[in-house]
Amino acid sequence: MIVDAAMNDLLRPTLYEAYHYIWPVKPDAANVTAERDADVLPIDGETVDVVGPICESGDYLAQDRPLPRVQRGDLLSVFTAGAYGFSMSSNYNNRPRAPEVLVDGDDFKVIRRRETYEDLVAEERV
Numbered sequence: 001m002i003v004d005a006a007m008n009d010l011l012r013p014t015l016y017e018a019y020h021y022i023w024p025v026k027p028d029a030a031n032v033t034a035e036r037d038a039d040v041l042p043i044d045g046e047t048v049d050v051v052g053p054i055c056e057s058g059d060y061l062a063q064d065r066p067l068p069r070v071q072r073g074d075l076l077s078v079f080t081a082g083a084y085g086f087s088m089s090s091n092y093n094n095r096p097r098a099p100e101v102l103v104d105g106d107d108f109k110v111i112r113r114r115e116t117y118e119d120l121v122a123e124e125r126v
Helices: 013-016 080-086 117-122
Strands: 021-023 045-051 059-067 073-076 100-106 107-112
Touching: 013 059, 107 117
Parallel strands: none
Antiparallel strands: 021 073, 045 059, 100 107
């Protein structure tokens, strides 16, 4: 499953083999279970690698992960990215950093905006 997030956004799975629960963001999808069982294949699911578009062998967020089927354009939530997600992120392959979003129950707030390509070249202009 190729997603638009990459190892430059969340390096922990590649660097430390860190596990981050991943689940589709769909109003009609099955609720996320409290135990977040990593081994249960959803009824309509498949076991996939969740990979980014950087084309490096370490560009993955999950390997051999049972997930419900998704379609192009569907959103996935990567849980517990935590404080190290942004601090370990980079602009590798000239990719702007993702925004940081704080989620508290049903509420959310963008606490760091998404970088733009203009941000990437700002220091090169004199």
